[in-house]
Amino acid sequence: MTTSSIDRAASTADVPRPDENHWPGLETPPHSPFRAKIAESLFRRAVRTLDVRVLLPGGEKLGTGGSGSPEMRIIRPEAFFHRLGADAKIGFGESYMAGDWTSDTLAELLTPFAERMAVLIPPVLQRFRRFVDRRQPTSEQNTLEGARANIHRHYDLSNDLFGTFLDQSMMYSSAIFGPEDDLTAAQHRKIDSVLDYAGVRDGSEVLEIGTGWGELAIRAAGRGARVTSLTISEEQRTLADERIAKAGLSDRVDVQLCDYRESQGEYDAVVSVEMIEAVGAEYWPTFFGTVGERLRPGGRFGLQAITMDHERMLASAASYTWIHKYIFPGGLIPSTQAVERGMAENTGLKLHGVREFGQDYAHTLRLWREKFTQRWNKVADLGFDEIFRRMWEFYLAYSEAGFRSGYLKVHQFGFVK
Template sequence: MTIRHALPRDTTPHPEPRGPRARAVPRPNEGIWPGLATPPAAPVRARIAESLFRNAVRRLPVRVVFAGGERIGAGGAGSPVMRIERPAAFFARLGAGSKIGFGESYMAGDWTTTDLPGLLTPFAATLSTLVPPVLQRLARRRVEARRPREEVNSLEGSRENIHRHYDLSNDLFALFLDETMSYSAGWFADGSDDLGLAQERKIDGILDMAGVRDGMHVLEIGTGWGGLATRAAQRGARVTTLTISQEQRALAEQRLAEAGVADRVQVLLRDYREARGSYDAVVSVEMVEAVGEAYWSTYFAALDRLLAPGGRVGLQSITMPHDRMVVAKDDHTWIHKYVFPGGLIPSVTSIEQNLAADTTLQVTGRRSLGLDYARTLGHWRERFLDRWDDVAALGFDETFRRMWEFYLGYCEAGFRVGYLDVYQFALTRP
């Protein structure tokens, strides 16, 4: 088992919440979290960031409480509360780069809240208008970081990018995922809030879109921990599944054996670009987001190339609005730096454009699970926090806890307001 802290490649430097989860946390360890212990020195940018933040918050249904007691925000009683414990550090990080600094300041404890997704939801709902467009363009040119070249998703780069997230620790993921070990949106229905059932329904939904049934040979691009491959094999299919994570492969093979389907599933440590053969169905769940825009055409062409005549593809992808994707596609954000290096969430339009340009496939069915993903993330966040002592026992520190909590809450807010969505697509040839 490998435990890593998912440190960002870019190491240039730049009181805890009151409530049921309150705990004392030290400042980030500079050796483990470079740049977090000491805020960047950017006084002019910090003053500009403070002015913009104050102006934006006055229009939002939240309450912001400063360490000295000052209160701003349009929220009333019961609204989410953001406590800025260290204003100077908070605005310094925000001024140095808002797309990274806001999350870093939470990791460092510069600000706190007892309702993270509730607080982030109104910010997510107005993300494109919080800062005037002219200042957004100026910041993009002069202030915001650009994607590091070393995070490009070449064969070698993809393995390193995946390693930094998915190889953190199999035991970590097992602590907050459901029994299927599904790390993607569930599909809730019939009034049930059971995460395991929601994940089984999601898996069956994508297998149905690909037409998977007894006697087929199915290719899965992106193994995860083997949940989908297990379900496909239980339908009577033979499965070849690809992963570039050694940690995931080891646990997936163990779980497949425990489920009694190891004889029907082959787990290959192989990139999708290296795949060969012809398959009756191809499935890929939330894999395209890690491919990177430069390789989308290669990825979709691979789906087409590997699909046998008459076959179908089941594709699940997180999406974002096309105009926002175009504007932000080269930005280096907090998510890229700390969670998913090298990735880009596509739009539905970009998926359709790539299919039209590089394949003989077209979308013949789709379903949105965006609100289901918000619920899924809520389950993960609660499980992660409830089992923090077990996570800490694996060797993860308090800064990691705040990083992971911010990641899950940030994504949950995005799906709550529709800034993010997720679709299951059925792809077929005309």
């Protein structure tokens, strides 16, 4: 370990002890020597061929990476391996939050792991995953009440928090970048694309499932459409209404605090951007069926969705991960096959267009993460602590790595009734 690495590692050891009221169970690592030993063996095996540098106290180096490769510094190896042994899908991220390890190039470090996600655990051991994987808690299922609670845990954190790192469009989904686009222009390009898939034009009656902070509804109304927009986040509805009023479009946009399952009426177009990931697989037939019911004959559906390969979706469908515990409870990322089959089986709508732009999402996330880091003092002033900072950094970098590696993708779909 170089002197500079030792200095940087020492600074991370100063991460404050987690407040037990806010971060229950995070301060004290679980204790299971046998499982920790297995986790250490598997971790060493996983990183030995990766182009990374894993530095341990005492100078031991793992991985094939040279001096310019992404570097992971394990500061408290005992705590790190005990967390991995207790539950690798949660413990890896928790150990970063707690300061057991750190990296100055987090997204770059996580990308090689994401590229080999399917083979990090030897195939002979993967057959035992059903015995060790935690299942998603029944309390996080997306019933009408459960969905509201799940959304509240993320989207109702604070409008001001999201405002610190999103651009002025307040779009919290992947942009589509043109050659000269800044983030706001790229977000508008994305909105225009999904509205085109949905055939939104002057005079269209549009249903939006998932309001966000109102930008898509504003842009659709700017085309001359009338928009009914549904959200189950009170914080988002409040700010969306303010932004719509400021744009002078309150007479054309009606934001309702309403679950998609409680929606009414028929529309020329339905649009939904990155909301399906929060629906839950058991409710996908209901979601797709609702879209079909809300559309008039000849109507169109524009959908933007994060996706993963079908086999990976099936393998992870029942797993409870760090993302579920800390960021998005109750969700599942679909495959393109799940979307297209679900629409065919539950609506009879026909696919008329699709595009993929996962690397644009990696770029979007990098811009968000950079801005979040640069404006951390403003976030801290809102009452968020150092553990939250590390959690949010890991979330944004982990997601960026997923798209950089191709493990995750993002698609827009156009369907017609």
